[in-house]
């Protein structure tokens with residue numbers, strides 16, 4: 374990837390003259406089954422611009438209560454798009470047509486804010502990287518279409534979902550009006566994300582990107598990492614998933630509370646609360662032993678994850694260190 378970055382052909386991205394950015398945008402649009410894609414610095418910006426492009430201020434956005442767009446983008450949908458945010462309580466990060474039919478609001482132009490966007494997250498970060506079954510996505514999108522709602526996919530980790538399901542990403546992402554793909558997570562790039570959708574929506578997205586200050590110059594330097602990642606780092610996500618599964622099984626055997634059903638991609642959630650520890654204490658103990666886990670939106674639940682720099686040896690080592698650090702050695 375460093376070599377690809379060093380050798381990148383570049384131009385002025387703002388003028389759409391950077392051949393590497395153009396190539397990345399073309400490849401990602403095709404990958405996601407969308408007409409066009411726009412390169413962005415981050416997935417947060419891709420989400421925010423998608424939501425803004427899809428709506429008018431005062432419209433309502435429905436998403437799961439722990440969705441990244443609600444819990445980790447600093448109120449961006451309200452700030453950037455003037456959206457009314459309407460969280461729904463999902464089951465494992467998911468919700469269905471019944472929920473949308475119950476929540477949708479219609480307006481005659483007085484009083485009531487019209488529901489406009491339904492957004493889903495796949496894989497769902499806060500529920501431990503769980504994947505939406507394809508059929509559930511189809512049913513939900515069909516229900517939204519019937520209600521004349523637009524649909525956004527926060528597919529920051531959509532390639533993990535596609536690899537876990539064994540389907541082309543376009544089969545999932547092609548159903549949505551707009552899709553975010555992040556390059557700096559499992560795909561291993563230093564930065565970058567894309568938003569994809571119809572030509573009309575991407576014209577809006579490019580304008581918004583410039584207004585948000587995200588239009589760049591020789592961005593091919595980093596876009597080259599994205600092109601490299603599409604060629605080399607997609608199929609290998611299956612290895613991350615296998616390692617996460619192995620880590621979860623080893624921890625479970627050692628008596629660490631992990632929900633094996635949750636482990637569908639590259640996350641392992643550790644229920645330190647069940648051991649009588651709070652997040653801060655558990656994180657400190659783990660860090661002392663050289664293991665880096667992170668917090669989740671759920672009190673007492675931490676997250677371990679695997680990625681392209683995590684080897685089998687790391688998994689072996691973490692499987693030994695985590696139970697010790699959390700004080701469950703006696704169960705091993």
Ligand SMILES: Cc1ncc(COP(=O)(O)O)c(C=O)c1O
Nearest residue numbers: 415416417418441494498527529
């Ligand atoms: C589901 C989801 N969407 C969007 C983002 C935002 O990504 P970035 O940090 O690139 O803005 C994240 C980051 O963790 C995420 O998990």
